[in-house]
Amino acid sequence: MNLLGKDLFDVDSFEVEDFETIFETAKKFKSAGFTKKWSALKGKTVCTLFFESSTRTRISFEIAAKRLGADIVNFTASTSSLNKGESFKDTVKTLDAMGIDLYVIRHSEPGSPMMLKKYTDAIVINAGDGIRAHPTQAILDAFTMWEKFGKIKGLKVVIVGDILHSRVAKSNAKLLNMMGAEVIFAGPNTLIPAQAERYGIKVSYDVKKAVKNADIVMGLRMQLERQSNGFFSSLDEYNEFYGITPKLMELAKRDSIFMHPGPMNRGVEVIEAVSDSESSKVEEQVTNGVFTRMAILYHMLGGLSE
Amino acid sequence: MITFDNAMIFDGEKFYDGQFSFEQEFINTESEDKIDLKGLWVIPALIDTHAHLRDPGQTRREDLFSGSMAALHGGISTVFAMPNTDPAIDNETMVKYLYERAKSLNVKIKIVGAITKGREGKELSEMGRMARAGVVGFSDDGNFLNDAALARHAMEYAFELGLPIISHCQDKDLGKGYMREGWFSTLYGIYAMPDVAESIAVGREIELSYLTKAHVHIAHLSTKRALKLIREAKRDGINITCDVCVHHLLFTDESIRDYDTSKKINPPFPTREDQLALYEGLEDGTIDTIITDHAPYTSEEKEVEFQIAPSGITGFETLLNELIMVSKAGLPPELLLKKVTSDPATLYNLKAGKVETGYPADFIVFDPENSWVVERKTTLSKSINTPFWGQRLKGKIIATYINGKQVFKDEDNVFEERIVHSA
Numbered sequence: 168m169n170l171l172g173k174d175l176f177d178v179d180s181f182e183v184e185d186f187e188t189i190f191e192t193a194k195k196f197k198s199a200g201f202t203k204k205w206s207a208l209k210g211k212t213v214c215t216l217f218f219e220s221s222t223r224t225r226i227s228f229e230i231a232a233k234r235l236g237a238d239i240v241n242f243t244a245s246t247s248s249l250n251k252g253e254s255f256k257d258t259v260k261t262l263d264a265m266g267i268d269l270y271v272i273r274h275s276e277p278g279s280p281m282m283l284k285k286y287t288d289a290i291v292i293n294a295g296d297g298i299r300a301h302p303t304q305a306i307l308d309a310f311t312m313w314e315k316f317g318k319i320k321g322l323k324v325v326i327v328g329d330i331l332h333s334r335v336a337k338s339n340a341k342l343l344n345m346m347g348a349e350v351i352f353a354g355p356n357t358l359i360p361a362q363a364e365r366y367g368i369k370v371s372y373d374v375k376k377a378v379k380n381a382d383i384v385m386g387l388r389m390q391l392e393r394q395s396n397g398f399f400s401s402l403d404e405y406n407e408f409y410g411i412t413p414k415l416m417e418l419a420k421r422d423s424i425f426m427h428p429g430p431m432n433r434g435v436e437v438i439e440a441v442s443d444s445e446s447s448k449v450e451e452q453v454t455n456g457v458f459t460r461m462a463i464l465y466h467m468l469g470g471l472s473e
Numbered sequence: 474m475i476t477f478d479n480a481m482i483f484d485g486e487k488f489y490d491g492q493f494s495f496e497q498e499f500i501n502t503e504s505e506d507k508i509d510l511k512g513l514w515v516i517p518a519l520i521d522t523h524a525h526l527r528d529p530g531q532t533r534r535e536d537l538f539s540g541s542m543a544a545l546h547g548g549i550s551t552v553f554a555m556p557n558t559d560p561a562i563d564n565e566t567m568v569k570y571l572y573e574r575a576k577s578l579n580v581k582i583k584i585v586g587a588i589t590k591g592r593e594g595k596e597l598s599e600m601g602r603m604a605r606a607g608v609v610g611f612s613d614d615g616n617f618l619n620d621a622a623l624a625r626h627a628m629e630y631a632f633e634l635g636l637p638i639i640s641h642c643q644d645k646d647l648g649k650g651y652m653r654e655g656w657f658s659t660l661y662g663i664y665a666m667p668d669v670a671e672s673i674a675v676g677r678e679i680e681l682s683y684l685t686k687a688h689v690h691i692a693h694l695s696t697k698r699a700l701k702l703i704r705e706a707k708r709d710g711i712n713i714t715c716d717v718c719v720h721h722l723l724f725t726d727e728s729i730r731d732y733d734t735s736k737k738i739n740p741p742f743p744t745r746e747d748q749l750a751l752y753e754g755l756e757d758g759t760i761d762t763i764i765t766d767h768a769p770y771t772s773e774e775k776e777v778e779f780q781i782a783p784s785g786i787t788g789f790e791t792l793l794n795e796l797i798m799v800s801k802a803g804l805p806p807e808l809l810l811k812k813v814t815s816d817p818a819t820l821y822n823l824k825a826g827k828v829e830t831g832y833p834a835d836f837i838v839f840d841p842e843n844s845w846v847v848e849r850k851t852t853l854s855k856s857i858n859t860p861f862w863g864q865r866l867k868g869k870i871i872a873t874y875i876n877g878k879q880v881f882k883d884e885d886n887v888f889e890e891r892i893v894h895s896a
Contacts, residue, residue, distance in 0.1 A: 255778060256776055276778035279778055361654050362655055
């Protein structure tokens with residue numbers, strides 16, 4: 168495996184062995200702890216290019232890059248820069264002229280990381296493009312599962328809620344399928360994307376049935392505006408049928424975990440009794456986000472051996 | 474009189490080996506000379522019944538002149554100009570103005586008038602007056618006329634005027650989306666429209682055609698389900714016809730994996746299953762004609778994120794090459810050529826589309842073995858939004874004749890060398 172110089176557009180940019188290597192590296196970084204500073208990426212410049220607002224992903228990348236000794240600059244536009252009269256192309260070309268080694272891009276439009284690549288020779292990491300993909304989230308999620316269960320193969324993962332608009336669910340489905348987990352998308356029919364089974368996963372409209380014997384129950388952010396667009400009728404009904412409650416979690420395996428990519432809409436897709444319970448790995452995911460992103464940056468940007 | 478000898482001639486129906494002569498003025502040769510066209514094809518100049526010339530109002534994309542030059546390069550003699558200009562072609566004065574300007578062009582421009590004022594779907598435009606000025610049909614192209622009662626009245630007028638309604642069938646609500654819904658829209662994360670966005674609208678047009686007896690022509694059909702409805706409607710004797718856009722025969726929803734905005738078109742590229750159905754529809758005659766839907770956009774407009782980019786692809790200059798590609802995929806070349814020559818001529822009562830005594834000398838000399846690269850120096854359209862940009866295409870038009878006059882000549886063709894001076 169050699170990830171040096173590769174781009175990460177989605178999880179299928181890499182091979183299964185690559186993820187195993189990333190996990191091992193992340194584990195090493197994690198065991199060294201938050202206080203340890205590295206100089207592997209000294210002299211490299213990482214640019215976070217965020218066309219869509221995000222706090223946790225941007226900060227997670229920033230901390231990861233800084234821990235490895237890279238310089239990091241942030242470009243943030245609250246909306247697509249197109250609306251401000253400057254095209255995506257011009258924005259990228261301007262930044263590129265300043266010598267960037269690696270871009271971390273977040274954009275509301277699918278395919279934007281590939282579009283970025285047309286204008287730059289720098290390495291590109293997709294940090295979320297519209298409703299398409301969010302590979303680093305899927306990698307940190309898989310790492311969290313791997314850390315807890317020691318493997319991915321054979322795990323039963325149920326992803327609950329608004330799959331249609333979730334780039335996290337889609338990248339997770341791809342990666343977990345690659346690594347041999349059993350994945351179920353569970354949610355209302357209106358929020359399951361067309362022909363989702365072709366990810367190699369199962370679809371269920373009955374969350375209770377789906378969660379039976381699950382190792383992992385993953386919630387997704389449900390945006391309330393989906394209601395006015397007719398994707399569900401009332402929050403009350405949604406909660407009753409698809410909400411993640413302690414009662415639902417009881418149907419899963421005894422040592423099962425709850426995961427959520429955040430930000431959570433407490434009381435919408437999940438209630439506090441679950442998200443703040445012992446089985447909840449939500450904060451662990453955030454911590455792991457830093458270490459897996461360190462591992463990803465380290466391998467992609469040519470970490471010097473120490 | 475000039476005689477072409479040894480050519481493979483397509484007369485509008487079939488190919489045959491032979492020669493034909495025509496009255497001419499401008500070819501620089503003795504009147505008794507023969508031109509040996511061994512290895513070349515002579516095809517009636519093509520008829521494109523659906524194109525966007527962007528004139529007036531959007532001339533940074535295209536104008537009447539650049540559009541007509543591009544058409545001649547593509548071997549097209551007759552172009553139907555759709556009314557989605559700025560302002561829209563929705564009144565008699567505008568129709569007359571465009572016909573007046575088109576007089577100086579070698580391409581035969583036919584104007585399609587808007588059904589409603591400003592193509593806004595609210596008030597009927599003056600269809601009678603536009604008919605008097607010579608429009609060949611009516612369309613709110615790009616905008617499906619949502620108001621069924623208004624659509625009915627438009628059809629009643631069209632029936633009275635003996636002209637077709639050309640309908641872009643897409644349900645307004647279901648049709649929100651940037652590609653066809655299916656596995657690839659899920660995979661690519663692009664908001665998509667289901668196939669029934671088209672067939673639901675087609676169903677309404679069939680029923681309104683039944684009610685009003687108007688000739689309704691469905692533009693750029695792209696789904697199996699809509700095709701099925703049209704096939705049945707035709708069998709029932711309803712006055713409905715349809716066309717398919719040539720690009721839809723070559724690209725599928727899967728093709729936009731690279732988010733290339735020059736592959737963004739509306740209706741969007743079909744699924745493979747729908748595309749195969751379109752092939753069947755051409756073979757069994759359900760689909761009457763093939764169009765380019767030539768829709769130029771500037772690079773500035775197209776070089777943005779996929780969902781934000783405008784929909785449309787240029788088509789004039791690659792039409793014949795694309796038809797050759799479709800024939801390689803299994804459809805007979807005669808059938809495909811008929812759909813851009815004699816079939817549209819019959820459908821719209823045009824004396825065109827045939828190499829036959831008494832027809833205007835509008836034809837193309839085509840070299841099937843030659844090839845060309847689609848690039849700035851070889852193309853004449855102002856815009857470059859074609860998925861073939863930069864590619865080498867097999868088959869090259871070496872000359873286009875309109876009314877016996879050579880109006881396009883490939884710069885490195887060896888036409889003159891083929892002249893055989895009679896002894």
